[in-house]
Amino acid sequence: MNTTTIQLPNRRHLLLRMRFQLLGGLTFAILLPALIRMSVDPQVIWSPNMQITIFAAFVAHTSGYMLYKRIGNFPGVAAAGYILPTFALTYGLVFATIFFFRFDYSRFQAAASFIQSTLWYFGLGLATRRLDPYRLAIIPGGDVDKLESIAGVSWHRIYSPDAVVEYASGVVADLRADLSDDWERYIADRALSGTPVYHVKQIRESLTGRVEIEHLSENTLGSLNPNQAYLKIKQAFDWMSALSVLTVFSPLLVFVAIAIKIDSPGPALFRQKRMGYRGHPYEVYKFRTMKLGTTVGDEKEAAITKADDTRITRLGRFLRKSRIDELPQAFNILRGEMSWIGPRPEALVLSKWYEAELPFYRYRHIVQPGITGWAQVNQGHVAAVDDVLEKLHYDFYYIKNFSPWLDLLIVFRTIKTVVTGFGAH
Template sequence: MNTTTIHLPNRRHLLLRMRFQLLGGLTFAILLPALLRLPVDQQVIWQSNMQVTILAAFIAHTTGYLFYKRIGNFPGVAAAGYILPTFALTYGLVFAIIFFFRFEYSRFQAAASFIQSTLWYFGLSLATRRLDVYRLAIIPGGDVDRLESIPGASWHRIHSPSTLVEHASGVVADLRADLSDEWERYIADRALSGTPVYHVKQISESLTGRVEIEHLSENTLGSLNPNQAYLKIKQAIDWASALFVLIVFSPLLLFVAIAVKVDSPGPALFKQKRMGYGGQPYEVYKFRTMKLSDTVGDEKEAAITKAGDERITRLGRFLRKSRIDELPQAFNILRGEMSWIGPRPEALVLSNWYEAELPFYRYRHIVPPGITGWAQVNQGHVAAVDDVLEKLHYDFYYIKNFSPWLDVVIVFRTIQTMLTGFGAR
């Protein structure tokens, strides 16, 4: 049998290798600032405060790099945009611990290490922008035709089992399709040669950030069970942080409550029954952003906020765009009814409507609802059934990939959303 080989550029470029990136970063960000001070003070490296700073910077830099690489694996994440916040977080935490225990440290070395860490990885991201292409070979058969319309990868169709693709990031096939014996041997050979083999739905989920469920046989409920250990840890973090927010920001909450009362007649807080964790209804608290109305109409229509909704007050538009109206939900978090991050809780009337129209909708209640979430930062506010189905796919991706890494991505993207007002109504 004649064999055809397709040569793709070797993606294992030196600049893309973890060893080069991390060792280069440690040298540039930690060793270089220390060496620059040697001509001024030849004993500087042997001073205890410098050694403490170098060790702390090493921990902060390495942790920041691992966070940055892990976060960059999620769909729709432009990793370069997370360099500064990620390293600010790790350096801030490490040096906050040093400050708390009152260890002596070099402020110059700490600041130089942080600044040069961000500069190093920004430089690398610019240099590797054209090199870091995800190249995937497609085996024909089954549900693979839609793959080439998905951005985020360079797709290469294989037309014959005698074709070899060198330096591909992986091979994608519909493993549930009725493939010929030749194609099955081809897949086995690629796996034995060390090339990753992906099922079409697996790679589609990783590039789109959505889990599509049409039938129970396609995704068993077991594959969507959230990590219970992390769920407990997250609940403890939620409770502590909600208590902190309510104490520290109590003057702001009081000021906003007064402003809402002054802006339009009615109570400062809006209360509504929503569907919560485990499918149990609860009452949510938010700052009121709409005018009170005595008109009794369709309950479902009244629960939907439309684009340019005339019921929203002048102050309400600002509160919604900045998400300040969500802050009273910290009380719901303290009561264990919500989390900071999770699927958006819907009004009972809307939740019952969606459950009647959409299969598996109720399963999203397996994790606590959140003030922000994966669907919100990707899609914004929606209400129509077709759009809610799309949101459900994002919710299932969050449940399936339930982890601190994904939560960190959502926090960063929520901050971006608050600054841009994306998805607000």
């Protein structure tokens, strides 16, 4: 019988190894600037401010690298695009802490460390772009036929259990399919050889950022329970940050309210009943962006906002695109009704409609609704039932992967959304 050899990268190139990347980054971003300073003044290394700066830069650089790697694990993420904001966040937090406690530090060392950290990982990204193609081998049988339509992966079908996988990023199989004994032994051999073996559903979710919900089982629902410890931490952070936002931006809120009153007659705030946490309705607060008294049909149609909706005022279009109209929802966060990040809360009439049309729709209320979320940054604003079903796939992925890393990625993508206007309806 003919033997097929499938060669996929298994042993990672030196540039792809974590130890090389992190140690190289620390050397380039921290040790090198310190050596440059020492070439001018050899005694500078013994100064307290230099030692404090080196320690702080070490913490910021290591934290930034770990965060950058965690964010890069999520689907559809071009990790290089998150290098600058990730390291800006970690360096900013560390040196803001130092500034707050009035520790003396070297501004040259701090700035050089931050700049060279970003340059190091940008350079690594360019150098390794072709060294780490994500290639997966597919074992026939079961629900694997649609995998090859997923972009960003080089797929290789294995047609015989006699195929030899010398190097592999991974092997994908439908582990619930009725596979032959030969294929079962093949899968076991691949696992024993150190090649990762993925279930088709697992790899599909990882690559698309969506959880298929058409055939949910009780086991699936159990795996969708959010991390309760992080849920409590997130609620505390939401409350404190909402209080800070309302305090800092109170002049802006007053200015926007006055501008709305001048732009069109009616109240500055828009209130609407929406479905909230654990299926409890609540009243959401937003800046009004539409004209009053315009009828567009029944209650359900009135609750749907279209991209070219004639009810939106001139000022309202700017407020929606910039997301300033969402700021009053900080009051909802203070009241424990919402979070900054979570599934989008729907108008009560729409939520009841979707619940009647879509199985498991109510399960999205297991976490607090959010001002922004995974579905919004991937899909934008939708209202049709078919589109809402697609959004539900993203909502379930968010619930299943509920974590600070995913929330931070959503924050970065939301900033991009505000700049580009994607999903701003």
